[in-house]
Amino acid sequence: MSRQIANTLQREEESTTVAEGTSHSIENGEPPQEQLKFQSTVGLTPFLLHFGQGVEPIPRSRMYSSAATIGLGYLVGGAIPLLPYFFIPTVSRALFASCVLTFIVLIAFGILKAHITGAGTGWRGYLWGAVSTVMVGGMAAGAAFGIVRALQGVE
Numbered sequence: 001m002s003r004q005i006a007n008t009l010q011r012e013e014e015s016t017t018v019a020e021g022t023s024h025s026i027e028n029g030e031p032p033q034e035q036l037k038f039q040s041t042v043g044l045t046p047f048l049l050h051f052g053q054g055v056e057p058i059p060r061s062r063m064y065s066s067a068a069t070i071g072l073g074y075l076v077g078g079a080i081p082l083l084p085y086f087f088i089p090t091v092s093r094a095l096f097a098s099c100v101l102t103f104i105v106l107i108a109f110g111i112l113k114a115h116i117t118g119a120g121t122g123w124r125g126y127l128w129g130a131v132s133t134v135m136v137g138g139m140a141a142g143a144a145f146g147i148v149r150a151l152q153g154v155e
Contacts, residue, residue, distance in 0.1 A: 009047055080105050106130075106137040 084097035107130045114120035114129025 005044060005047065012047075102137065102141070103134065106134045109133055 081098045081102045084094045084101060085091075088094040088097055110130035110133030111120065111126050113133060114126050117129075119129055120126040
C-alpha cells in the first residue's frame with residue numbers, strides 16, 4: 001500500500017514538474033528521487049491533506065499541546081480507579097468503591113463531553129452522552145478483566 005502511495009506521489013510530482021517546464025536533471029548533486037523524498041510538499045500527510053476534505057495542516061505547537069493533553073488525560077483517568085485502593089484496606093471493598101467512583105466519573109465525563117461537543121442540546125443529548133461513555137468504559141473494563149482472567153489461567 002505504501003509503495004502504491006509513493007508511486008502515485010512520484011507520478012504527481014513528475015507531472016507537475018513537466019507541466020511547469022522543468023527537467024528531471026540532477027540538481028544540487030542529488031537524483032530526482034532524493035529531491036522528491038525530502039520535500040515538505042511530498043509524502044503521505046501532504047497527499048492526504050491535498051486530496052482530503054480540505055483539512056488544513058496542523059501547527060507544530062498544537063501537536064505538542066494535544067499530546068500533553070492526551071497524556072495527562074490518560075494519567076488522571078488511569079489514577080481515578082486506583083484511588084480507593086490507597087484509602088480502603090480491604091481489597092473487595094476497594095474494588096466496589098473503585099467501580100462506583102469510576103461509574104460516577106464516567107457519567108460526569110459523558111455529560112461534559114456532550115456539552116463541549118454540542119451533542120447535549122437537551123436532557124436526552126446529555127443522557128445519551130453519559131450512557132454511551134459509561135457503555136464504552138464498561139466494555140473496556142470488561143475486556144481488561146477478561147484478558148487478565150484468561151492470562152491467569154495460562155500460568
